[in-house]
Amino acid sequence: MRPSALNVRLVWALPVSVSLLLMAGCASNNLESQLGDTGHSTQRDYGDSHTFPVPAEIQDNVDFWRHVYGVWSLSEVAIHDDEHLGVIYEVTRIPGLTQASYNQLQQSWLKDRVDHYRFRLADLERRVRNNQPLTADDKTLLAKFDRAGGVAALYGASERVRAQRGIREKFRRGVEISGRYDRIFREIMRQYGLPEDLAYLPHVESSFQSNARSSAGASGIWQFMPATGRQYMTVNGQIDERYDPIIAAEGAARYLSEAHRRLGSWPLAITSYNHGQGGIANAKSQQGGDIGRIVRHYKGSAFGFASRNYYAEFIAAREVAGHPERYFPEGIRYEEPWRYDKIVLRDSMPVDHLAQHYGTSKQQLAELNLHWRDPVIKGDGHLPAGTTVWLPAGTTRRIASQPPAYARPAAVARTEPATRPAAATPAATRTAVAMATPATTPVAAAKAPVTAGTKTQAQPAAAKSKTRYHVVQPQETLYRVAVQNGISVEELRKLNKMRPDDNKILPGQRLIVGI
Structure with a gap:
């Protein structure tokens, strides 16, 4: 049985007073951190805070992705604010058959749910701006934004409504596959003088799917783009080493080594794996080297949801994959290590x-x-x-x-x-x-x-x-x-x-x- 989510409301079209609840603490003893109605998790130790710090500004983000990876199943979807990830409007079951992608009816259903919250938030913002009386439900919702980033965080929230599906089953399978590569990935990281736990990065990139290919053209377990891949390995019509997990791991180690040398910290080097070294160097020049400040305040044109959350996703993946007994009590069957x-x-x-x-x-x-x-x-x-x-x-x-x-x-x-x-x-x-x-x-x-x-x-x-x-x-x-x-x-x-x-x-x- 998976870690329980008994306090997470499963709703269809309940009144707003019921729906607008943040994800509450998981009842299972396997999950030590709890998220209450305040919208903020208790501070938890993610290990090695010197190498991989978790500043307060991204604590909610890490907890959000921890739930995506280790708690919420493919049949569940969270509707939330895409800047303040501690503000979650609804975690609900997807109607109908659970498949890898949404069918047409599910897409229509999800659009209705998202539109519902957009309308609700736009109405609340209008009444706050005009100093109109607020209902008890309005005040409860407004308090959540106040705790997340001040009352001003409400402004524009109707344009920031986002849906995130759980991937617990997919992530669990990635943990099993990782048994094949974990030792050799860690050895490569050690050879380059890097933290071994960078071997967890493919959980964020591909869930260890060797044939993974993004819509932008990134390929393989380590998801190199063609141009970047050519800097570190062979990429042509005959040989594309982005698809070789071990050769690509060496390329990732070289990239991360260079990024750390240029940017000065692992949070920035890891974020650059998604956003590019030049982009993160620009963010650092404007906001300083603290990843929390960059995530909260940097407004670079290409620094969108994926880039803002990339480091938090890595920390969450490291937590879930590193403590599988907490999140997958049904057990993990690791694949045999690479023996070729x-x-x-x-x-x-x-x-x-x-x-x-x-x-x-x-x-x-x-x-x-x-x-x-x-x-x-x-x-x-x-x-x-x-x-x-x-x-x-x-x-x-x-x-x-x-x-x-x-x-x-x-x-x-x-x-x-x-x-x-x-x-x-x-x-x-x-x-x-x-x-x-x-x-x-x-x-x-x-x-x-x-x-x-x-x-x-x-x-x-x-x-x-x-x-x-x-x-x-x-x-x-x-x-x-x-x-x-x-x-x-x-x-x-x-x-x-x-x-x-x-x-x-x-x-x-x-x-x-x-x-």
Whole structure:
């Protein structure tokens, strides 16, 4: 049974005196914070207030999204003020069959409910402006605006009526899927020196749906736009790495690292993931660096509902996903963690050759490699050099120990990443990293098969005394170079006298990867 919402009024067309109630505290002991008729929640601890602070100005916003993610189901909709999220006029059940989207009758019903409150609020504003007598219901509603932002908050409220559907079921499914990626996402964040909990961001972006695509063109679990994606990964008609959750996670880490360096705080860096670094830099120049003040007072032309609420949504998602027992007492069945071998092609080759060599099917490869586009999957083009290839776990070790008669590939080791166990995620992720030889023989070459946080096997004494170099290829990142050469990002920076926060490398640059 889900966390109860017994004190939330379920209404159809009840009198305004009954309908105009804020969401009350959930009766379940699993939800510690309560929202009373005052419209303000008790202050709750969302953890790590230094890294991810929750100022008073956005407390109601966080509590609102906490309910959207963990309390309100797909069959419920909240009608509320879109600036003061503590002012909620109604939480009601949607009539008819619950589906992913509203049918025509439900759309008409919802429009009627929204129009009802718009008319009611416009009438109340008119009477307040004209100093006309107010009913008891009027005074109750006006008091809610007074507590939310002063009586002036009522002005224009009739134009700010918004409906928000609950997504508890969708969010719960996203939590289950996150078991597949949580460890490796956290490892990537650690490699870039970022807070591990940024791994929760896909809950806000896509609910961990790998094929998610927004109407604006953002794609994948991390929802990169095409132009932004090209700054951090390969995005073209053959390969679109926005759809590879792990490669895109590295791109997100690079973006967030740059945003934090430029903007100076995690609330601003996270908000820029939605609004852009330039937009948030402008907001900071006008309002200062406090996210609460920016949300409450900044009026940038593109700083709309989504941008104002983005950081609050992240905090709410972190709370709900981080404490699933509070919100999903029925239990969570986490997916198995990512356990696939990884190779990187040195040269171009067709998918058919790759599948044949590694004893798998083109269909299975396509299912594992979500970043491959239709032309290469259908055989209309080759996989370009530098393409990441995910293979069934153990494939590279099997091929290395049992080479085909026509070609003997060099051995590929499988290593275990040094990752911190996640609370709900079982055994460690296994990844093998190698390079492939020319397209005529799609076999793995002996190129430092390692994973993040591990080192290659000891080399002979003669080899140790020689400095090893790596020439940066197009689309390569500091993290990839470190992984391919069996060292950490921190060690790679030290070898090349780079700053601790410097992630910038250029194609053709020669990096020291061992001495």
